Amino acid sequence: MEEKQTEISQLGEFGLIDRLTDGLVPRNESTLRGVGDDGAVLRYPSSDVLVTTDLLLEGVHFDLTYVPLKHLGYKAAVVNFSDIYAMNGTPRQITVSLGISKRFTVEHIEALYSGIRLACEIYGVDLVGGDTTSSRQGLVISITCIGDALSDEIVYRDGAKDTDLICVSGDLGSAYMGLQLLEREKVASSGQRDFVPQFQGKEYLVERQLKPEARRDIIEELHKADIKPTSMMDISDGLSSELLHICKQSHTGCRIYEDRIPIDYQTAVMAEELGMNLVTAALNGGEDYELLFTVPLHYHEKIESLPGIKVIGHITKPELGCAMITRDGNEITLKAQGWNPLLETDSE
Amino acid sequence: MEEKQTEISQLGEFGLIDRLTDGLVPRNESTLRGVGDDGAVLRYPSSDVLVTTDLLLEGVHFDLTYVPLKHLGYKAAVVNFSDIYAMNGTPRQITVSLGISKRFTVEHIEALYSGIRLACEIYGVDLVGGDTTSSRQGLVISITCIGDALSDEIVYRDGAKDTDLICVSGDLGSAYMGLQLLEREKVASSGQRDFVPQFQGKEYLVERQLKPEARRDIIEELHKADIKPTSMMDISDGLSSELLHICKQSHTGCRIYEDRIPIDYQTAVMAEELGMNLVTAALNGGEDYELLFTVPLHYHEKIESLPGIKVIGHITKPELGCAMITRDGNEITLKAQGWNPLLETDSE
Numbered sequence: 064m065e066e067k068q069t070e071i072s073q074l075g076e077f078g079l080i081d082r083l084t085d086g087l088v089p090r091n092e093s094t095l096r097g098v099g100d101d102g103a104v105l106r107y108p109s110s111d112v113l114v115t116t117d118l119l120l121e122g123v124h125f126d127l128t129y130v131p132l133k134h135l136g137y138k139a140a141v142v143n144f145s146d147i148y149a150m151n152g153t154p155r156q157i158t159v160s161l162g163i164s165k166r167f168t169v170e171h172i173e174a175l176y177s178g179i180r181l182a183c184e185i186y187g188v189d190l191v192g193g194d195t196t197s198s199r200q201g202l203v204i205s206i207t208c209i210g211d212a213l214s215d216e217i218v219y220r221d222g223a224k225d226t227d228l229i230c231v232s233g234d235l236g237s238a239y240m241g242l243q244l245l246e247r248e249k250v251a252s253s254g255q256r257d258f259v260p261q262f263q264g265k266e267y268l269v270e271r272q273l274k275p276e277a278r279r280d281i282i283e284e285l286h287k288a289d290i291k292p293t294s295m296m297d298i299s300d301g302l303s304s305e306l307l308h309i310c311k312q313s314h315t316g317c318r319i320y321e322d323r324i325p326i327d328y329q330t331a332v333m334a335e336e337l338g339m340n341l342v343t344a345a346l347n348g349g350e351d352y353e354l355l356f357t358v359p360l361h362y363h364e365k366i367e368s369l370p371g372i373k374v375i376g377h378i379t380k381p382e383l384g385c386a387m388i389t390r391d392g393n394e395i396t397l398k399a400q401g402w403n404p405l406l407e408t409d410s411e
Numbered sequence: 412m413e414e415k416q417t418e419i420s421q422l423g424e425f426g427l428i429d430r431l432t433d434g435l436v437p438r439n440e441s442t443l444r445g446v447g448d449d450g451a452v453l454r455y456p457s458s459d460v461l462v463t464t465d466l467l468l469e470g471v472h473f474d475l476t477y478v479p480l481k482h483l484g485y486k487a488a489v490v491n492f493s494d495i496y497a498m499n500g501t502p503r504q505i506t507v508s509l510g511i512s513k514r515f516t517v518e519h520i521e522a523l524y525s526g527i528r529l530a531c532e533i534y535g536v537d538l539v540g541g542d543t544t545s546s547r548q549g550l551v552i553s554i555t556c557i558g559d560a561l562s563d564e565i566v567y568r569d570g571a572k573d574t575d576l577i578c579v580s581g582d583l584g585s586a587y588m589g590l591q592l593l594e595r596e597k598v599a600s601s602g603q604r605d606f607v608p609q610f611q612g613k614e615y616l617v618e619r620q621l622k623p624e625a626r627r628d629i630i631e632e633l634h635k636a637d638i639k640p641t642s643m644m645d646i647s648d649g650l651s652s653e654l655l656h657i658c659k660q661s662h663t664g665c666r667i668y669e670d671r672i673p674i675d676y677q678t679a680v681m682a683e684e685l686g687m688n689l690v691t692a693a694l695n696g697g698e699d700y701e702l703l704f705t706v707p708l709h710y711h712e713k714i715e716s717l718p719g720i721k722v723i724g725h726i727t728k729p730e731l732g733c734a735m736i737t738r739d740g741n742e743i744t745l746k747a748q749g750w751n752p753l754l755e756t757d758s759e
Contacts, residue, residue: 115450
């Protein structure tokens with residue numbers, strides 16, 4: 064299946080870095096110097112600088128049995144861009160650190176990098192540095208993203224106010240259902256040669272899991288409509304967990320409505336097939352990388368008219384707590400049951 | 412030996428982060444917002460922004476058999492500061508990402524963090540964010556450091572010119588000898604209870620390995636003396652490897668003199684004891700975190716008068732290549748035999 068493979072030790076650290084970063088040309092004015100010195104040099108004279116970072120570990124955050132390296136690289140970059148958009152900023156630079164175990168070849172790392180570089184190209188981001196080292200076990204990916212925003216444009220988590228509308232972009236739970244599907248096919252394939260996974264009619268779920276996009280389009284849409292959210296986050300751990308962050312930091316409560324949570328048809332079918340609770344998946348699934356934000360009540364009509372955005376509830380006074388109103392009119396208290404890798408069982 | 416230990420799962424990711432980042436107060440004007448949102452917010456209206464990152468993996472970069480967690484945290488932060496100083500800048504912020512396996516408790520991570528926070532305190536740096544996750548095996552530390560410098564103050568690797576003097580701070584090879592000593596005592600202690608390691612008279616070596624400092628003092632000294640280096644790097648992989656970087660990027664050659672390489676007495680004694688070549692250790696040992704820099708020839712007297720700095724040779728035209736003149740007058744071509752974790756044998 065695989066082409067010619069080159070051992071990393073044949074190139075050495077600096078040879079590998081040269082190969083991976085070959086032909087990089089800065090796209091942003093703020094990038095003065097990229098790869099090749101003790102550090103990168105950036106310039107932000109008139110906007111604020113946003114910094115976010117993510118650590119991804121093989122066996123915890125990704126499974127290379129079904130995640131192609133190029134997709135992994137793309138996703139690793141995009142989830143960082145998503146954090147910058149979630150502050151209403153624009154991602155500009157990333158640094159990429161890799162820990163690489165012996166089973167990876169130069170070609171593997173090139174595939175990973177091709178995904179990172181593709182994401183950078185699509186989102187207009189410069190790869191400006193990093194660190195490359197060996198790992199004793201598995202692949203380690205640490206990405207830091209730097210972005211910018213005008214000072215008065217930045218949106219924090221703590222600005223939600225009583226009566227604000229709670230909005231989400233896209234749909235929820237599909238990335239989680241994609242993961243379930245991939246895991247199911249992995250189990251089914253075990254020990255079988257020439258196994259063909261069954262993804263027909265569920266391509267959207269697989270794509271949401273393997274190749275998420277950051278919602279730059281939503282940020283641009285809001286900007287054009289002249290709507291600045293009062294608070295915003297991206298949904299990486301699940302709607303429920305993120306909404307609790309916003310309410311805690313804003314000192315508010317909230318009400319969301321089960322029947323307003325946007326769920327794709329494929330997500331619903333898959334939940335049915337697996338006998339899983341659909342709303343639980345949408346509330347706690349995680350890895351959606353959609354935007355969760357609040358806007359003042361008077362934007363109601365305007366926001367409802369924007370494509371890809373749905374109002375799912377409203378902010379309340381803190382004493383009302385955080386709850387979801389079910390289809391049959393009951394109130395369920397929201398809990399952070401999101402995907403928390405710190406609580407998972409480890410192999411060590 | 413150990414006090415009360417708390418399982419990390421008792422606190423969860425956000426509980427742990429709250430505990431680790433409790434009481435953090437920004438020290439720098441450039442830090443507008445630290446931990447607690449999708450990203451940190453910084454402001455650099457009048458200086459350039461420097462970014463550097465390092466990935467440290469258990470079993471590759473550190474051995475917890477003899478490295479105390481607090482020291483590890485201190486060192487992990489300081490080696491990043493060192494990269495910023497090596498560009499003639501000032502470190503201002505760091506983000507800290509940790510991958511933590513099940514054998515670590517809350518108290519362990521607090522010890523690690525206490526070292527990171529101590530380093531931040533001493534060097535005036537703000538901890539502004541990060542990511543905390545579980546790891547399947549061992550400890551993963553990824554730190555990104557952001558610093559600043561006035562645009563015309565930044566020193567790159569590519570500015571060395573023919574006839575420039577090559578200077579190093581401090582002494583070389585001691586951190587490497589410290590590592591050899593710690594490894595020797597680890598082997599000696601194997602299987603023995605109540606083993607007392609033999610560090611008498613070699614405390615300096617142990618300290619250089621376990622608790623290196625970044626040479627802020629040298630940067631300040633050069634600044635006061637009004638000397639701006641033409642090129643600079645910190646010595647993390649070994650003098651030989653770093654000097655080759657400077658010469659390659661500056662398109663020059665170099666000559667350094669064996670008898671001018673600064674070596675501490677304890678380093679020499681240890682090399683003798685272990686039957687190792689002292690100059691090889693000084694050239695290729697790595698982890699010195701001293702500064703290697705070049706200055707124009709006319710600074711000769713001025714630079715020789717500064718404490719803690721030694722002129723070890725000079726830059727030449729590129730066709731002369733890179734070589735060391737030995738005590739007996741021979742020329743040895745410099746090679747990058749520095750500590751390269753990518754070439755080491757892994758367990759996987």
